[in-house]
Amino acid sequence: MISLRNITKIYGGRAAVSNLSLEVSEGELCVLIGPSGCGKSTTLRMINRMVDPDQGTVLVSGSNVKSLRPEALRRSIGYVIQSIGLFPHMTVFENVAVVPRLLKWNTGRIKDRVAELLVLTGLEPAIYSRRYPRELSGGEAQRVGVARALAADPPVLLMDEPFGAVDPLTRSKLQAEFLTIQRRLKKTVLFVTHDVEEAVRLSDKIAVLRDGFLIQYDVPEAFITAPADPFVANFLGSDFSLKMLSRRLVKDYCASLSPSESVPPLPRINDKTTMKEALSRFVSSGSNRLLVESSSGAPVGQLELRSLLKPFRG
Amino acid sequence: MxxxxxxxxxxxxxxxxxxxxxxxxxxxxxxxxxxxxxxxxxxxxxxxxxxxxxxxxxxxxxxxxxxxxxxxxxxxxxxxxxxxxxxxxxxxxxxxxxxxxxxxxxxxxxxxxxxxxxxxxxxxxxxxxxxxxxxxxxxxxxxxxxxxxxxxxxxxxxxxxxxxxVVKEYLARRDSFLLEFNRHLVLSFTAVGAGVLAGIPLGYSVFRRLLPERQVFLFVNLAQTLPTLSLLALFMIPLTFLGRAFPLLGKLGIRGIGFAPAVIVLFLYSLLPITRNTLAGFRVVDSREVDIAGAMGMTAGQIFRRVELPLALPVIMSGIRTALTQTIGNTILAGLIGAGGLGSIIFLGLAQAAPDLILLGTLPVILLAWLADWLMQLLTTVITPEGVRHTHDFT
Structure with a gap:
């Protein structure tokens, strides 16, 4: 879907991106991660031609972006940035409607689409449509930013630290909501972050960059078993495998209770929580077994401490 | 609050x-x-x-x-x-x-x-x-x-x-008063109109870095620092020569005294507030908003019309407002170089030591300046987009 072939971008004699090649398949969420100044944002901006590479080619849906008019290309690619960049003089409705209006949709279609997106991103249209950005909280503004990027239903989404400017609690909530949306819409997403936890939680694949070079590009599990070099291992952190536990859900690892068995008196945990939270529960309770319950509180199985040790296969 | x-x-x-x-x-x-x-x-x-x-x-x-x-x-x-x-x-x-x-x-x-x-x-x-x-x-x-x-x-x-x-003075010389009143309006609005036509492109060019900021503001500030009277005197000599050397220009009113030098000087005065506020207005616009407007697929023209201009306009308008009220007052001095306007009534009153005549010249200037200010405030309030109205204080 997106394919970068040997792209290089030079700023002031220094290569911001060097001979970088990367393929993102349709429906995949690829996270670009690396320390500040590693070239991840520049790479992102070369896809919608906000920056043109000095060498190499960028293909989106099979066509070379250089052959497309930048405006037309950009209208077919959703873009979300950290500072959100909502237009302060436009209402939430007008902000979301920017690209549909550029594409000259008719009014009825725009109205329906904006309402649909606000519902999708968890904003009640009747309340939020007519608000101005200054009347929104950070989390709400970020939701509008996502809705705006999705407005014209672009197949490709570029996200540059979209949840970087909100508090940790809101960020976690936004990540969960975004994952739900992404599982439904199956966009091809290129996502820039410097937060390893966020990368682990959202990605189908992770690309680690340093000084403009792509060091390793693989599924997250591969980084546990085979980090490319000490820099990668170091950057992802010694607790990387613990972070990886947040990709696993309790319900996928619990053993079911037999119907005759009585409910054992164990500490309880919800089946939709992650294995990372389960680990925390094991530590805090001191028990080596947990009772897994559904959201309604009905017991569905039990979780053994050793289920945490199931190996990651890269 | x-x-x-x-x-x-x-x-x-x-x-x-x-x-x-x-x-x-x-x-x-x-x-x-x-x-x-x-x-x-x-x-x-x-x-x-x-x-x-x-x-x-x-x-x-x-x-x-x-x-x-x-x-x-x-x-x-x-x-x-x-x-x-x-x-x-x-x-x-x-x-x-x-x-x-x-x-x-x-x-x-x-x-x-x-x-x-x-x-x-x-x-x-x-x-x-x-x-x-x-x-x-x-x-x-x-x-x-x-x-x-x-x-x-x-x-x-x-x-x-x-x-x-003062009303009796007006009734006694209604015709000449209306003539001067008219001239005053024409002088002020011609000067500020020219100031708008020149100042906005000038300020925008500086914003776009097409013109060097230092030199442009050196020029517009220079006009502002010289006393109006000396600036008037400064223009008399070259304009007189121009008018004499090219009789056609002379026929068009390019002379050392009268309409041309007055409008030129008033125009130079109105240039600073308009240019400065145009630049400030566009600088107020957050560069990240402009960036994302481009990334969403707006053309340069669309970015200008839909993002930059609506956000910059309130500040530009307040520059025009300053220029207009200031120019209406300054136009009094046009009376000194034979360009007419309400100033000529004031100076006549001074010469005759007739306070009522002075008032007849002064009060309409004050009222005009007030009216221009009021109308511009109204206009600015109306055109300021609701979402950013809180960031502008018009008082």
Whole structure:
């Protein structure tokens, strides 16, 4: 879907991106991660031609972006940035409607689409449509930013630290909501972050960059078993495998209770929580077994401490 | 947010001044003709039977000012009442020629004495203190500040003020007054119009880095730092030569004196506020918003029209507003170099030592400047997008 072939971008004699090649398949969420100044944002901006590479080619849906008019290309690619960049003089409705209006949709279609997106991103249209950005909280503004990027239903989404400017609690909530949306819409997403936890939680694949070079590009599990070099291992952190536990859900690892068995008196945990939270529960309770319950509180199985040790296969 | 104010000291000062003038100062002078001085009239003498009514109004206003705090309705009432008190006194002064004392004077006229000027000051102070509390309600504030000028226009139109000496001067030289008034308008608006046409592209070019900021502002600041008069003198010589060397230009009015040098100088003066505010206006726009507008697929023209211009316009407008009010005042000096305008009436009045004539030139300039300011504020309020209205303070 997106394919970068040997792209290089030079700023002031220094290569911001060097001979970088990367393929993102349709429906995949690829996270670009690396320390500040590693070239991840520049790479992102070369896809919608906000920056043109000095060498190499960028293909989106099979066509070379250089052959497309930048405006037309950009209208077919959703873009979300950290500072959100909502237009302060436009209402939430007008902000979301920017690209549909550029594409000259008719009014009825725009109205329906904006309402649909606000519902999708968890904003009640009747309340939020007519608000101005200054009347929104950070989390709400970020939701509008996502809705705006999705407005014209672009197949490709570029996200540059979209949840970087909100508090940790809101960020976690936004990540969960975004994952739900992404599982439904199956966009091809290129996502820039410097937060390893966020990368682990959202990605189908992770690309680690340093000084403009792509060091390793693989599924997250591969980084546990085979980090490319000490820099990668170091950057992802010694607790990387613990972070990886947040990709696993309790319900996928619990053993079911037999119907005759009585409910054992164990500490309880919800089946939709992650294995990372389960680990925390094991530590805090001191028990080596947990009772897994559904959201309604009905017991569905039990979780053994050793289920945490199931190996990651890269 | 404004902190809830205590008792308004400014407003109280205004009321105190007004009561002082009402009780102890003379409001007007009844003169037998244009040249002779006459008898001073206090508020009690001028108002006769309606004097107690005026005192009652003052008490009411005092009460309003004491209780108004930041209540919208009370501030609106207090400001309006203050304006109406002044207008009422002015009308009574205009009717002064019908007093029994004037019956033996066929050419009687009334001049305003210091009491009435103090009353004007007092109502201005009260209105000012009220409009500060209405900062968030721009349209109401503009409505309130229009009370005095609109009633004044009404009184003039009805002929209620025909007994005032300044109005008598106007009636005696209506044709030449209207001519100069017209010229004043043409001079000011031509200069500011040219300032807008040149200043906005100039400011935008600096913003886009097509022109160097330092040099451009060196030039527009230079015009501003030179005294207007010396700038006028400076232009006389080259323009005279130009007019003589090219008779065609001379026929078009390019001469050392008259319309051309006046408009050129006034134009140079209006350039600074307009250029500076254009630059500031575009700089106010967040570069990240412009960036994302591009990333969403807006063309350069669309970014300018839909993002940059709407956000910059309120600041640009306030630059034009400054230029316009300032130029209307400066245009008085055009009278000195034979370009006409209300200044020529003022200088004639100075030469004749006729205060009424000076007033006839001055008061319309003040009113014009006020009107231009008021209209521009209204326009700016209307065009400022609602989402950013809180970031602009028009007072």
């Amino acid at each position: 404004l902190k809830p104010p205590g008792i308004e000291k400014v407003g109280l000062t205004g009321v105190a001044l007004g009561i002082w003038a009402t009780l102890w100062l003379d409001l007007a002078m009844l003169r037998p003709n244009r040249l002779l001085t006459g008898d001073l009239l206090s508020a009690r003498q001028l108002l006769g039977a309606s004097y107690p009514f005026l005192l009652l109004c003052w008490l009411l206003l005092l009460g309003l000012v004491l209780c108004k705090k930041n209540n919208v309705l009370l501030n609106l009432s207090a400001g309006t009442l203050a304006g109406l008190i002044f207008i009422f006194c002015l009308r009574q002064a205009g009717q002064g020629v019908t007093l029994p004392a004037a019956s033996s004077l066929p050419f009687a006229r009334v001049s305003l004495a210091r009491g009435l000027w103090v009353l004007l000051l007092s109502s201005y102070i009260v209105i000012f203190s009220c409009s500060r509390q209405l900062a968030a309600r721009a349209l109401l504030r503009l409505l309130m500040s229009a009370v005095v000028p609109v009633s004044l226009a009404l009184l003039l139109f009805r002929g209620d003020l025909d007994g005032l000496s």
